Amino acid sequence: MKILHKKGDSIEILCTPTELNFEIGDYIKIGDEERYLLTQVIDVGYVDFPGEVEDLLRDLVVDGMENVSVLDPYNTASLSMMVREARTVTAKVRAVVDRGVSSHTSPWLPNRYSARFEKPSAGFLEEMTAGGENSLLFEAGTVCGEEFHLSLSRLDGSLTIITGKKESGKSHLAKILVEAIASFGGTVLIFDVNGEYLNLDKTVDGGRSRLAGSFTVLNPGQNFTASLSDMGLKTFLDILEHVYLTPATSLRELARVWRKLEFKTRHVVLHELIEAVEKEPMNEAVRDAILSRLQSIESSGFIAEKASDLVALLQKRPSGNVLVANLSNLMPGVRRLVVEYLLSRLSSILSQNKAEPLFLFAEEAHLYLRETYWEDLVTRMRHIGLFPIFVTNQPDTIPELVYRQADNIFLFNFTNDNDLERIAKITKIDSETVRILAKKMPPRHCLVLGKVVSDIPVLLRVRPSSLQTLGKTKFFFKKVDAVQMKG
Numbered sequence: 001m002k003i004l005h006k007k008g009d010s011i012e013i014l015c016t017p018t019e020l021n022f023e024i025g026d027y028i029k030i031g032d033e034e035r036y037l038l039t040q041v042i043d044v045g046y047v048d049f050p051g052e053v054e055d056l057l058r059d060l061v062v063d064g065m066e067n068v069s070v071l072d073p074y075n076t077a078s079l080s081m082m083v084r085e086a087r088t089v090t091a092k093v094r095a096v097v098d099r100g101v102s103s104h105t106s107p108w109l110p111n112r113y114s115a116r117f118e119k120p121s122a123g124f125l126e127e128m129t130a131g132g133e134n135s136l137l138f139e140a141g142t143v144c145g146e147e148f149h150l151s152l153s154r155l156d157g158s159l160t161i162i163t164g165k166k167e168s169g170k171s172h173l174a175k176i177l178v179e180a181i182a183s184f185g186g187t188v189l190i191f192d193v194n195g196e197y198l199n200l201d202k203t204v205d206g207g208r209s210r211l212a213g214s215f216t217v218l219n220p221g222q223n224f225t226a227s228l229s230d231m232g233l234k235t236f237l238d239i240l241e242h243v244y245l246t247p248a249t250s251l252r253e254l255a256r257v258w259r260k261l262e263f264k265t266r267h268v269v270l271h272e273l274i275e276a277v278e279k280e281p282m283n284e285a286v287r288d289a290i291l292s293r294l295q296s297i298e299s300s301g302f303i304a305e306k307a308s309d310l311v312a313l314l315q316k317r318p319s320g321n322v323l324v325a326n327l328s329n330l331m332p333g334v335r336r337l338v339v340e341y342l343l344s345r346l347s348s349i350l351s352q353n354k355a356e357p358l359f360l361f362a363e364e365a366h367l368y369l370r371e372t373y374w375e376d377l378v379t380r381m382r383h384i385g386l387f388p389i390f391v392t393n394q395p396d397t398i399p400e401l402v403y404r405q406a407d408n409i410f411l412f413n414f415t416n417d418n419d420l421e422r423i424a425k426i427t428k429i430d431s432e433t434v435r436i437l438a439k440k441m442p443p444r445h446c447l448v449l450g451k452v453v454s455d456i457p458v459l460l461r462v463r464p465s466s467l468q469t470l471g472k473t474k475f476f477f478k479k480v481d482a483v484q485m486k487g
């Protein structure tokens with residue numbers, strides 16, 4: 001192998017086809033023991049040489065003619081064939097390492113004629129990407145066929161995005177992260193829209209999983225309820241405004257009735273609030289607007305006199321605490337009501353230090369998160385201790401601001417150019433890498449970007465999990481039927 005040229009962070013390497021003993025996404029160290037460039041292969045191509053079209057055409061014509069023997073007494077054809085068969089490897093320089101110290105700005109380059117090319121082990125990459133961090137390590141999968149660990153301390157306090165096309169393995173990775181966080185005693189809240197996380201307490205073969213002792217499913221309206229006094233007027237008005245699209249005049253009237261009732265009874269209860277609105281003199285249209293919404297909230301069953309004790313539910317447990325808010329089978333309005341309540345309560349609980357910081361897993365958050373909450377989640381709420389992990393197969397549903405603030409991205413395969421374009425524009429690594437790698441990535445592989453790998457992108461094969469997964473796409477034609485039909 002020889003370095004052909006280097007421009008910016010792109011380096012082109014010449015090699016013979018037999019030297020291609022690596023995969024796209026693998027790393028190559030170029031230099032010597034002490035100093036080297038750490039480069040990541042992103043593409044392989046042919047070498048451009050003068051007269052190549054003419055050469056190829058000549059071969060084509062000669063191949064097509066029968067009984068033609070080309071005179072080659074010195075057997076130069078095989079040598080020229082080897083030259084013509086050379087390949088160029090395009091790689092990206094991720095770091096310059098000088099006696100163990102990694103730098104992104106060093107002007108050092110390896111010797112073009114004598115530099116050694118070496119494929120580093122997964123252990124070496126793990127050390128490089130961990131950046132000296134060797135606590136809270138969990139097995140995330142394999143790199144170059146060897147076990148690869150990531151450190152939870154790099155996910156802590158961060159904003160993380162998991163994205164990729166359908167069925168690429170995003171939820172599977174999310175479950176591995178949940179398991180890892182819980183195994184170190186962390187607290188996790190999952191907004192589960194598809195009912196995919198409801199069986200995390202079971203293993204694939206039906207036994208008790210490692211999460212069984214730390215797992216609670218919150219079913220709104222059943223074992224999980226809220227009260228108006230816990231919610232407070234501000235959150236209630238927010239819900240009425242954003243979820244039930246209540247006009248401003250109605251909100252003002254309701255606030256007036258609420259305060260009056262609160263003055264009288266101290267604790268506002270939903271059915272008393274409804275009675276008070278019915279009796280209070282006000283414009284009939286306004287009364288109707290308020291009542292229809294209050295009745296709709298009442299029929300959700302989520303608001304009760306006695307609320308679930310969220311502070312107790314969120315308490316840290318030695319073996320981890322995994323809470324799944326089951327949002328599947330809820331009407332869209334109720335789903336948003338539950339999310340709005342949870343976020344507003346979490347915000348007040350965390351800012352009063354009544355619970356330890358926690359991780360929030362939100363799949364397809366655009367289905368239930370109102371626009372103004374994105375910004376709040378990635379700025380203010382992150383600072384008070386709520387670390388979001390957004391999972392989506394539609395990257396354009398996450399606002400650009402969220403990508404810009406993201407510390408980590410787990411990028412699975414994308415084939416759609418529009419999706420790729422969006423991701424390429426916003427990730428911190430070069431868009432060429434994203435465009436080429438994200439398209440080529442096999443299923444269950446993801447490109448890990450950001451703080452969790454010290455900005456050295458790693459192509460990870462996500463490990464299998466023993467946890468039971470629900471929410472698989474259902475099919476009309478089952479495999480058994482297909483076999484029977486064939487038979």
Ligand SMILES: Nc1ncnc2c1ncn2[C@@H]1O[C@H](COP(=O)(O)OP(=O)(O)OP(=O)(O)O)[C@@H](O)[C@H]1O
Binds near residue numbers: 165444461462463469
């Ligand atoms: N690394 C893996 N090892 C073993 N099985 C996996 C792995 N990744 C994904 N799977 C399996 O592949 C299927 C699809 O994965 P998953 O549900 O995570 O995809 P997804 O990206 O979340 O899809 P969707 O966009 O539809 O939600 C699941 O049955 C899952 O169990």
Ligand SMILES: [Mg+2]
Binds near residue numbers: 170171172
């Ligand atoms: Mg999924």
